[in-house]
Amino acid sequence: APDHHRAAAELIRVTRPGGTIALASWTPEGFIGSMFKTVASRIPPPSGLASPLLWGTEEHLADLFGTEVAWAHHRRTFTFRFPSPEAFVETFATYYGPTLKALEAAGSERAALERDLGDLARSWNRLEQPGPIAVPSAYLESVGVRG
Numbered sequence: 001a002p003d004h005h006r007a008a009a010e011l012i013r014v015t016r017p018g019g020t021i022a023l024a025s026w027t028p029e030g031f032i033g034s035m036f037k038t039v040a041s042r043i044p045p046p047s048g049l050a051s052p053l054l055w056g057t058e059e060h061l062a063d064l065f066g067t068e069v070a071w072a073h074h075r076r077t078f079t080f081r082f083p084s085p086e087a088f089v090e091t092f093a094t095y096y097g098p099t100l101k102a103l104e105a106a107g108s109e110r111a112a113l114e115r116d117l118g119d120l121a122r123s124w125n126r127l128e129q130p131g132p133i134a135v136p137s138a139y140l141e142s143v144g145v146r147g
Contacts, residue, residue, distance in 0.1 A: 030138030
């Protein structure tokens, strides 16, 4: 949702009082946050848009929803598992919109960005190398009740 305030207003509008809003959002300090920073080091993010990673912060949700929603937040971890760092890059390059678009925009920097992403996966990997990788990525689970 590129317009965070508009998206939050719509969530409030369509949720009845006492109803539940649930979000699962990548955190800026987790693996996906690091991946966005790695991509941004080669491809600048679109100007004028708030980072999607802000959805993964309690402060941003409080700012967006104000007193309209009472939140309970829990930090969780999803572990990405791939046969190799290269398989991770290939999968994200094919199926994860932000990575796919960044690699398309990279032009002559594409191979370098792919290498950077593979190196990032290696650095977050918690398994012995060489071999499969397991990359933990933090997300914020937010369940709110509309007032």
